[in-house]
Amino acid sequence: MPKPRILRLILGDQLNLSHSWFKKPDRRVTYVLMEIRQETDYVKHHIQKVAAFFAAMRNFSVSLKALGHRVVYLRLDDSTNTQTVEGNLSRIIKTKKFDQFEYLLPDEYRLDLKLAETVRRLPIAGRAADSEHFLTDRGDLNEFFAGKKRYLMESFYRWMRKRYEIMMDQSKPLGGKWNYDQKNRQAYDQKVPIPQPLFFDNDVSDIVKTIRKKKVVTLGEIQPAKLIWPTTRAQSLELVQSFVDDFLPAFGTYQDAMTGGNWYLFHSRLSFAMNTKMLHPLEVIEAAIKAWDKKPSKIKIQQLEGFVRQILGWREYMRGIYWALMPDLATMNYFDHQAALPDFYWTGDTRMNCLRAAIGQSLKHAYAHHIQRLMITGNFALLAGVHPEAVDEWYLGIYIDAIQWVELPNTRAMSQFADGGRVATKPYVSSARYIHSMSDYCETCEYKWNQRHGEMACPFNSLYWDFFNRHRPRLQQNPRVGMMYRTWDRMDSGEKKQILNQAAAYLKDLNRL
Ligand SMILES: Cc1cc2nc3c(=O)[nH]c(=O)nc-3n(C[C@H](O)[C@H](O)[C@H](O)COP(=O)(O)OP(=O)(O)OC[C@H]3O[C@@H](n4cnc5c(N)ncnc54)[C@H](O)[C@@H]3O)c2cc1C
Numbered sequence: 193m194p195k196p197r198i199l200r201l202i203l204g205d206q207l208n209l210s211h212s213w214f215k216k217p218d219r220r221v222t223y224v225l226m227e228i229r230q231e232t233d234y235v236k237h238h239i240q241k242v243a244a245f246f247a248a249m250r251n252f253s254v255s256l257k258a259l260g261h262r263v264v265y266l267r268l269d270d271s272t273n274t275q276t277v278e279g280n281l282s283r284i285i286k287t288k289k290f291d292q293f294e295y296l297l298p299d300e301y302r303l304d305l306k307l308a309e310t311v312r313r314l315p316i317a318g319r320a321a322d323s324e325h326f327l328t329d330r331g332d333l334n335e336f337f338a339g340k341k342r343y344l345m346e347s348f349y350r351w352m353r354k355r356y357e358i359m360m361d362q363s364k365p366l367g368g369k370w371n372y373d374q375k376n377r378q379a380y381d382q383k384v385p386i387p388q389p390l391f392f393d394n395d396v397s398d399i400v401k402t403i404r405k406k407k408v409v410t411l412g413e414i415q416p417a418k419l420i421w422p423t424t425r426a427q428s429l430e431l432v433q434s435f436v437d438d439f440l441p442a443f444g445t446y447q448d449a450m451t452g453g454n455w456y457l458f459h460s461r462l463s464f465a466m467n468t469k470m471l472h473p474l475e476v477i478e479a480a481i482k483a484w485d486k487k488p489s490k491i492k493i494q495q496l497e498g499f500v501r502q503i504l505g506w507r508e509y510m511r512g513i514y515w516a517l518m519p520d521l522a523t524m525n526y527f528d529h530q531a532a533l534p535d536f537y538w539t540g541d542t543r544m545n546c547l548r549a550a551i552g553q554s555l556k557h558a559y560a561h562h563i564q565r566l567m568i569t570g571n572f573a574l575l576a577g578v579h580p581e582a583v584d585e586w587y588l589g590i591y592i593d594a595i596q597w598v599e600l601p602n603t604r605a606m607s608q609f610a611d612g613g614r615v616a617t618k619p620y621v622s623s624a625r626y627i628h629s630m631s632d633y634c635e636t637c638e639y640k641w642n643q644r645h646g647e648m649a650c651p652f653n654s655l656y657w658d659f660f661n662r663h664r665p666r667l668q669q670n671p672r673v674g675m676m677y678r679t680w681d682r683m684d685s686g687e688k689k690q691i692l693n694q695a696a697a698y699l700k701d702l703n704r705l
């Protein structure tokens with residue numbers, strides 16, 4: 193019996209060169225990668241995101257060919273490209289006579305269903321293999337929290353530390369503590385200079401031309417001859433090295449800081465390389481530990497722990513939440529918020545300095561760091577009562593690293609509290625006081641951060657109290673927000689009225705802010 197001829201699909205976020213599939217070339221196996229409208233059009237993406245994905249896919253196919261593998265690569269403008277996974281697979285299977293189809297388990301629920309359905313319809317047998325990327329299986333988190341109402345990240349993270357023996361001294365955490373958040377998370381005081389960043393000069397002009405020619409609707413800006421994001425494994429590894437050498441020493445200290453003067457601060461900008469699977473999370477963690485091991489006087493343990501927590505903890509946790517709560521998560525709306533997303537989310541054209549900065553850099557670089565996403569754009573959308581679907585659509589489109597498995601739990605659950613609190617113990621909202629303490633945005637803002645009402649009172653202040661006031665029935669039993677209600681109840685009734693009137697005026701026309 194001749195061995196079967198196999199067609200294997202690789203999706204754009206499955207660029208894992210260390211996968212066991214690629215150990216040695218096999219003439220009976222052909223890999224297929226495709227640039228398709230099915231993926232460019234399901235949401236309006238940032239132009240840098242589309243270009244970076246296509247560039248990374250093209251580079252990946254070149255690497256596979258160089259290793260001796262057979263590869264079919266369909267470009268967006270190939271005349272035979274049907275623009276859907278199923279259409280392309282059917283055509284290739286028919287014309288090239290394959291006996292078997294294989295794919296790597298996708299990370300998105302949408303594609304998971306679609307591929308399973310496609311396999312049922314194909315004329316040949318199909319099966320899925322693991323993507324060999326994550327440190328947990330899809331169902332691990334759900335199993336870990338079985339019977340629990342809340343899914344506490346901290347307990348999951350400690351379990352992961354023990355399970356993978358990362359930063360452990362026998363059964364105790366290295367350094368004696370699991371969590372160094374108290375020492376970390378300071379405002380940026382300009383004392384530590386921000387190191388020179390490693391930006392790449394990837395020329396994606398051809399790709400951008402094709403995207404434009406095919407009239408793919410995108411958002412944001414790009415310099416086609418100088419795409420700064422890594423599009424190969426070698427570049428991704430260079431970025432890891434640059435991060436652990438230069439940025440890690442101050443990562444934890446300033447991980448929550450924001451400044452108008454710089455858009456990345458001490459963050460790694462590794463999310464795109466990891467989410468496309470050019471990098472494995474464990475190798476990033478190991479590189480950080482190795483750097484700390486080599487120079488413990490330069491990199492303090494709280495910096496290392498702060499970083500390891502993001503990848504071993506938050507990243508795996510969010511993936512587990514996604515699979516535990518899907519498909520319901522995609523339609524949750526605990527507060528029944530219905531407002532439209534203000535127009536300035538698409539232009540950055542607002543007088544609110546913090547939003548102008550966070551949105552402006554997102555349009556320019558397809559990037560904002562975690563606290564900007566959570567406490568500026570997410571915070572404002574939640575206070576303003578924007579429908580979580582509109583919020584999701586924006587986050588899913590605008591960021592270089594946005595893929596639904598990680599975007600949705602971060603946006604709907606963590607940032608918008610639309611899951612009613614399974615992930616966050618309280619809604620992540622704040623008045624201007626927090627933004628003022630963690631950034632320099634307020635210093636040059638037209639609005640007055642310390643005023644709750646009045647002509648130029650900061651919108652975050654009145655909207656904050658209005659949020660708690662209107663959601664009292666849903667929130668007042670929450671022990672973590674009880675204090676807010678006690679403060680509100682003690683406030684003079686005239687003051688309360690002025691705050692609520694101010695919020696009503698702002699909510700009436702968010703686009704004017
Ligand atoms: C509303 C909202 C939406 C988000 N959407 C996405 C998204 O679409 N894709 C995405 O990768 N991250 C998302 N995040 C998480 C986080 O903001 C980004 O991972 C981070 O900003 C990426 O930049 P970095 O690589 O410089 O991260 P660093 O600050 O250097 O952190 C290192 C790594 O830790 C991981 N990480 C840190 N926080 C989280 C988190 N909360 N969830 C998952 N991984 C985390 C990332 O892989 C990141 O690369 C979102 C957060 C919020 C609040």
Ligand code: SF4
Nearest residue numbers: 544546634637641650
């Ligand atoms: S004053 Fe208000 S709107 Fe202006 S930057 Fe500060 S928090 Fe943002």
